[in-house]
Each structure stands twice: as structure tokens, then as C-alpha cells.
Amino acid sequence: MKAAHNPSLIGRLLWSLCIMQVVVLVAAIAGTLYHIIDDQFTFMDDAVIDVLEDSIAVTPQGLVFESSEPLRKLQATNPGLWVVIADANGRREELGNVPGEYRELANYVSMLGISQIRALPEHRHLTMRIEVKEIQGQRVHIMVGGVADLSFTSLIVQATGLLSPYFLTPLLLFTLLATPIVVLRAMRSVRRLASRAAALDISQHDAHLPEDSVPREIRPLVSAFNAAMERSSKAYHARDRFLRDAAHELRMPIAVLMARLDGMPAHPIKPMLQIDLARLATVAEQLLDLQRLQSPKMEFVTVDLVALAREVISDIAPLALARCDDLVLEAPEHPVWVMGQPSALSRVITNLLQNALVHGAGVGSISLQVGANGSMAVTDQGPGVAQEDREQIFQPFYRGKTEQPGHGLGLHLVQEIVRAHGGRITVEDATGGGAIFKVQLPLAAV
Numbered sequence: 001m002k003a004a005h006n007p008s009l010i011g012r013l014l015w016s017l018c019i020m021q022v023v024v025l026v027a028a029i030a031g032t033l034y035h036i037i038d039d040q041f042t043f044m045d046d047a048v049i050d051v052l053e054d055s056i057a058v059t060p061q062g063l064v065f066e067s068s069e070p071l072r073k074l075q076a077t078n079p080g081l082w083v084v085i086a087d088a089n090g091r092r093e094e095l096g097n098v099p100g101e102y103r104e105l106a107n108y109v110s111m112l113g114i115s116q117i118r119a120l121p122e123h124r125h126l127t128m129r130i131e132v133k134e135i136q137g138q139r140v141h142i143m144v145g146g147v148a149d150l151s152f153t154s155l156i157v158q159a160t161g162l163l164s165p166y167f168l169t170p171l172l173l174f175t176l177l178a179t180p181i182v183v184l185r186a187m188r189s190v191r192r193l194a195s196r197a198a199a200l201d202i203s204q205h206d207a208h209l210p211e212d213s214v215p216r217e218i219r220p221l222v223s224a225f226n227a228a229m230e231r232s233s234k235a236y237h238a239r240d241r242f243l244r245d246a247a248h249e250l251r252m253p254i255a256v257l258m259a260r261l262d263g264m265p266a267h268p269i270k271p272m273l274q275i276d277l278a279r280l281a282t283v284a285e286q287l288l289d290l291q292r293l294q295s296p297k298m299e300f301v302t303v304d305l306v307a308l309a310r311e312v313i314s315d316i317a318p319l320a321l322a323r324c325d326d327l328v329l330e331a332p333e334h335p336v337w338v339m340g341q342p343s344a345l346s347r348v349i350t351n352l353l354q355n356a357l358v359h360g361a362g363v364g365s366i367s368l369q370v371g372a373n374g375s376m377a378v379t380d381q382g383p384g385v386a387q388e389d390r391e392q393i394f395q396p397f398y399r400g401k402t403e404q405p406g407h408g409l410g411l412h413l414v415q416e417i418v419r420a421h422g423g424r425i426t427v428e429d430a431t432g433g434g435a436i437f438k439v440q441l442p443l444a445a446v
Contacts, residue, residue, distance in 0.1 A: 013183045021175050044116065044129045048074065048147050052083060058136040062091040080125050080146035086110040088139050096146065101126060109143045189214055193222065200229065207233055247287040254281045286409045300421075302444045303342050304335040309370050312349040326365035327353075332372050337444040340421045345441075348417050349376065351410040352437050356380035364434070374423075374441040381434040390427050414439075 055071040057064050063085050065071070075081050075096075082096030084106045098106050105112075112130050119126040128145040193214060200207045208226040211219055254277060261274055313329050338345075349368065356366045356378050364381025371377075385393060394415040414437075418425045423441040430436040 010183055010187055013186075014179060017179050017183070018175055044127055044144070044147055048144060049129070049131050049133075049142065052085075052142055052144060053131075053133050053135065056085055056133075056135055056140060056142070058087070058138045058140070063087055063093045063140065065093065065095050074147075078147045082144070082146045084109050084143040086141050086143075099125060099145065102128060102143070102145065106143060109141050112141060112143070186215075190218065193218070197225070244288070247284045250280070250284045254284060283409060286413050300339040300341060302337050303340050303345055305338055305345070305370050305374065305376065305441075306331045306334075306336050308342060308346055309349060309368055309376070312346055312353065313368060316350065316353055328365055328367040329370075330367060331370035334372075336370060336372055336374060338374050338421070338441045339444045340441070344417045345421070348414050348439065349378075351414045352376075352378040352439075355410055355437070356382070356435075359383070359435070374443045376439040376441075377436055379430045379434060379436040381430070381432070384429055384433065384435045385427050393427070394425070 051068075051070045051074050055066050055068050057066045065083075065085075080096070082094070082098050084092060084094050084098060084102075086092040086109045088110060090110055092106075092109070094106075109130065114130060114132055116129040117127065119128075125146055127147070128143065131142045131144075133140050133142060193209060196209055200209070207229055209222050209229075211222050211226070214222050257277055258274075258281070261270065261277065264270055309329060309331055313327065317327055353366065353368065357380075359380065359382050366381075367377075367379045369375075369377040369379070394411050415425055418439055418441070421441055423439060425437065425439045427435055427437050
């Protein structure tokens with residue numbers, strides 16, 4: 001089956017913002033180019049400055065132009081090329097014929113910074129540019145004109161260069177740095193909301209998510225979620241009330257039937273009826289135990305697991321020895337104190353031992369181990385628990401593929417009791433075959 005693709009909202013926001021900024025960037029460059037082309041201004045290519053920079057040499061006598069192939073090619077391509085160079089000491093050198101319009105300005109070129117004059121196409125010879133370069137340790141001012149042809153590619157580069165200090169650089173920094181921070185901060189409330197939703201307990205009457213602290217765009221989703229939680233909670237509590245009432249109503253008829261069966265004369269069907277009735281009584285009692293666990297008034301006291309285990313073993317021994325070879329208790333000589341309800345913890349041990357008796361195939365021994373660290377382990381020598389069933393066996397009314405009698409409530413009740421006591425339960429393969437159920441409870445501070 002093909003896995004469903006769950007797109008990331010953060011990723012979608014980041015991509016959307018990046019695409020939007022790229023569109024704005026392209027539009028800005030296009031608008032700049034349109035402005036340049038529409039006004040028919042002329043520009044000077046940066047390559048001209050690069051050629052001149054490479055052709056200038058600093059000597060003790062002053063600045064000189066060194067003949068080079070790029071410079072000769074530039075002069076051949078642009079017959080009207082003229083250049084004025086000057087250093088900080090006022091030493092100047094000229095190349096070509098400087099137009100009269102710039103003759104006076106050329107005298108002050110060493111005082112001028114980076115600048116340019118853009119001329120209309122019919123006055124292209126007046127397009128002029130001034131650059132300041134560091135050549136051989138000297139600051140050289142370069143004033144050049146007579147070159148105004150610019151290719152479309154160079155035009156784009158020129159426009160980008162004009163926009164970079166004021167638009168492109170801040171936009172790039174914002175995209176790379178600010179956008180992820182802004183998006184993640186905006187999604188912080190969603191992550192908090194998800195954490196609260198994961199911690200909700202449907203068994204609580206007031207299980208809902210806060211609606212006053214979420215963004216307006218998410219509030220309808222939260223409201224719908226709270227409405228669904230309220231409906232589920234009502235159904236959950238209605239089911240619990242039904243099970244509790246049914247269990248209470250069944251106790252009296254079951255007790256009456258037990259009394260009447262005990263008073264009946266011997267009959268071949270009498271033992272079978274007694275067994276069936278005992279199972280029904282067990283189901284009713286387990287349903288009531290589940291309801292008691294959900295009571296908010298559970299009061300814990302210090303319980304000695306060793307003494308409790310011995311008491312349960314003593315009660316269950318007659319039934320156990322009739323269905324297995326041996327029943328073994330391994331426990332420390334000293335008490336092991338935990339906080340809990342004695343009757344609930346007794347139900348844990350009883351249910352685990354009964355589960356071992358039912359599923360232990362009636363052979364081998366069953367052991368109950370109590371550890372000094374607040375642990376308990378019940379081991380049988382039956383077929384064990386299949387790997388695919390190990391998570392499901394703690395679900396209510398789940399019985400797997402077994403043909404043994406039962407209703408699938410015993411292990412679920414055990415897990416709920418252990419959780420209510422702040423512990424955990426696991427099932428593993430026992431050494432030599434069979435299953436081992438391990439319970440870990442927190443020790444009491446005594």
C-alpha cells in the first residue's frame with residue numbers, strides 16, 4: 001500500500017515566501033531594465049574599467065599606460081575612447097581626445113569619487129564614468145568616456161548591480177535568515193497546541209483545547225476538535241455508566257443463582273453451570289474494578305509486596321496445583337514497600353497468575369518473583385505470547401487466537417491498575433519457553 005504523503009506546513013510557507021520574493025526580485029530587475037531601455041540611457045560596461053585597470057602602471061615618474069592586446073582591441077572597437085587617470089599627488093595622464101565638455105572637469109579628477117554620467121544615444125560620446133582603483137599600492141582615479149555600447153547581458157548585470165546595495169542584499173538576507181525564524185515563531189503556537197492535544201485524556205469531563213490563545217485561522221479547527229472531543233467524551237462516559245450499571249445489576253442475580261446452584265442436588269450439568277456462573281461473576285467484578293480505577297478519589301497506602309504475594313499465593317494455591325505441576329514464590333526475606341491500594345495490587349497478582357494457569361498448557365511450573373526494587377514477574381512454561389499479540393493483549397476484550405476461556409479483560413485491568421500506580425508492565429519470552437509478565441512499581445519512601 002502506498003504511503004500517504006503528508007506535506008509540511010512550514011516547508012510550504014518557506015517555499016511560498018521564497019517563490020514570492022523571487023517573483024518580486026525578477027519584477028524589480030525587469031522594471032529597472034524597462035526604465036533604462038525606455039529612457040534610452042546609455043551605460044558603460046564594467047569590462048572597460050577592467051581593461052584600463054590592467055593597462056595602468058605606476059612608475060617613479062608618474063602614471064603610464066602600458067600597451068596591451070585588450071587595450072588595443074578596446075581602442076580599435078571604440079575609436080572615440082578617451083581616458084584621464086590621476087593619482088593622489090595630482091599626477092595625470094591622458095589617452096585619446098578628451099571632449100571639451102569634460103576638459104575642465106578632468107583637471108579635478110583626483111578629487112572625484114566613483115560616479116557616472118549617462119547620455120542619450122545621440123550624445124553617446126558624452127557618456128562618462130569615474131572609478132577609483134588601488135593599483136600597485138597607489139590610489140588611482142580613472143575617468144573614461146567614448147564607450148557606451150552595452151550588451152543585453154551586461155545590461156542585466158548593470159541593473160542587478162544598481163539594485164544590490166539597496167534591494168537584493170537585504171532581500172537575500174531576509175530570505176536566508178529572517179524567513180525561517182519568522183515562520184518557526186509563527187508555528188510555535190501550533191506546536192504547543194499539538195502537545196496539549198497529545199496529553200488530553202478522553203476520560204476527563206473537561207478534556208478540551210484552549211481556544212483563546214490560538215491564531216484566528218486555526219480557531220475553527222480547534223473548535224471542531226473540541227466539539228468532537230466533547231461528543232467522544234459523552235459517548236465514553238455513557239458507555240462507562242452502562243458498564244458500571246450493568247455490572248451492579250448483575251451482581252445480585254449472579255449471587256442468587258450461585259446460592260440456588262449450591263442448594264441443588266448433584267447433577268452432571270451442575271459443575272458446568274457453576275463454572276460458567278463463576279466466569280460471569282468474574283467479568284462483572286472486573287468491570288467494577290475498572291470503574292473504581294477511574295475514580296479521582298483513589299487513596300494509596302504503603303503496601304508490602306512480599307506479604308501481598310504470599311497472601312495471594314496462599315489463596316490461589318489449591319486451584320493452581322490442580323492445573324500445574326508446581327507454584328513457586330521467590331521473594332526477599334524483608335518487606336518491599338510500595339504506595340498503592342492493597343486490593344488493586346492483589347488483583348494484579350491474581351489476574352497474572354490466573355492468566356498463567358489458563359495459558360500455561362497445564363504443564364510445568366508457574367513462578368511469582370518479587371524483587372527488592374518493586375518489581376514482580378509471573379512466569380509460565382506454556383506456548384508464550386506471539387510477537388504480534390504483545391501489544392494487543394492489554395486491550396479490552398482482545399483474546400487473540402487462543403481457544404482458552406476468558407473475556408479479554410484480565411490483562412487490560414492489570415495494565416490499568418499498574419498505570420494508576422505509576423508503574424509499567426511488559427511481556428517477554430521466558431527462558432526455556434513460555435511467557436514472563438514483568439511489572440515495575442515505584443518504591444515507597446519509608
